[in-house]
Amino acid sequence: MQNRIILAATAASAIALAGSAAQSADFTLRIHTLVQSPHPYNDMAVFMEERLEAESDGRIDVRVFDSGQLGQDPAVIGEMGLGSVDLMISTTSNAAEQIPEFAIFTMPYLFSSMDDVLETVGPGTEIHEHFQQVYDERGVGMRLLALGASGTRNLSTAEVPVESIEDLQGLQMRTPPSPMDSETWSALGMLPVSVDWGELYAAMQTGVAEAMESSLPGYTGSKLYEVAPNLALTAHTIQVNHTSMSTATWESLPEDLQELVQEVAIAANEHGVEMAKQYDDELVETLQEEHGVNVTRPDTQAFRDALAPIQQQLAEDLDLVEEYELVTRE
Template sequence: MKGRILTTLAAVAALALSVATADAVTLRLSTQVAAPHPFIDVADFFKAEVEKRTNGDVTVKIFPNASLGKDDAVFNELRIGTVDLMISSTNNAAKQLPQVQIFDLYYIFPDYDAFNAATAPGSPVFESLQGLADERKLGIKFLALFGSGSRNLSVATGPVETLDDIKGLKMRTPPSQIVAKSWQAFGTVPVTVAWPELYAAIQTGVAQALESTLSGNLGSKLYEVAPYLALTQHSINGSYFAMSERSWGKLTPEQQKIVADVAAEAGLLGTKKGMEADDNLAEVLAKDHGVTVTKPDLEPFIAAITPLHEEFAKEIGASDLLAVIRGSI
């Protein structure tokens, strides 16, 4: 009898272990940047809180600095579930979802409050983007949209005081036609370069200028090759936190709620860190790294680009989305 009881207990323990093992999940999270950067803050917070709230049943492994590849390749892996999570700038998803380039319309959001109101989980903008992704059968689930700092202009050749100072410069742009056309409207010559190749492109003269968040500039040491920073603040860096639908389906309903809740909180943290970077990092770049910082008159920049908003939105099939954003501000 004692032997039967022990056998039964062992069987129950084995069953419990198998159930626990079935529910245990490790998620691979990819991003293109290195610390310090709001993307890393978002990833670190997400990892810590998900592991804590699931009692370790869901663990997160972070792969920073493009260690899993460039965004295009990672996005495709996200679709099939070989990468579970991805944090990136919206313009890097332009090939797969052209409408996300709506965030590349410069000077469309007057401030962070307007941006946050327009992009909060459950907002019309958020739901519209998820609907567009579903229509294209991308196999991704947006967890959060956030702003990871304002984007500013950095130049290798000299300080920028006016719009005329950048005429004819070879301007690095991400794979977004709207970004390229915007800088063309400013009088530069756009050159598409992937983020991991940006430092070398500036260093070798393939490009002479770039635009980025201050965190991205500092984290990737772009100040070494482009030591002139102009605070154009032409956009709040639209950023997204997305998950593979296949990976989402591996989670229990309870785990899904935890992941969704933590991702939303992480997005708010990302925006907060972006705002802090805007307040502090220009001074850090100037004092600690010898960067020349200028504050050009923004009115000519705004005047050159604002009339193109509706034209650009129509080109990417986002006229309705533009109207939703304007209605949210």
């Protein structure tokens, strides 16, 4: 009994100290991610938490809310505009409702590697500056701190193992609210159905969707292998993520803390790319050995050949010609 009392007192003291630290800080920043660990977004959020608290001399306190605790991305973007959520780290495809130009990043086989993504769209690039201008024009009330890469996205299915394009015909394919995704999978003979990430497990479980695609960390962290146990390594896109901050929060910070937040966000972005590479290398083996996932390796050249002719047309149909030309410019 005495040990329990001591443990309870220790826990209460820790909570009190944490609360005291938060109260003594000049600024408390809430970071949203949609995903469960292991995932690069959560690694990036924790990286930012540790660095910002350590390097601000206690002026910044950071709270990380992962697993969609603050809501789904479209709702959180609205909260960011109001300043009630301060930072978010997420995939650009989930922001395509408010920022349609982000749909360019779901175009299939646009990048050759995660390093290629970082070099093309990372901080300081023309693409980064373009999307900050898009943020401003769209009036979303956010500042773009960084664009980065968080792993290859691959196809998985509930019942039918995918060995070739022929296996996709007629399957109900879950897509995020992104027209690019819908058009891409329709071109491969699938039937798109839009489902939010937080509802995906149930959609696959109940048959509302028969196929889905995601990063390997997202697939693993959300235990989607339980309802979509057939994983096809199509690597059809390299997931592009954004780290964004509420404009209201940004403008409330003094210049030295703005510089610190920007610097830490860029470092976290690079950390996320390295973690994504590590996960992609390790998770396939883990999924096979620990979760019994059936892994297939279709001929991706066949997918590339089928989709390459429609890229320019997709860009034109979805009013993304400017973004397409910026990304593909050599």
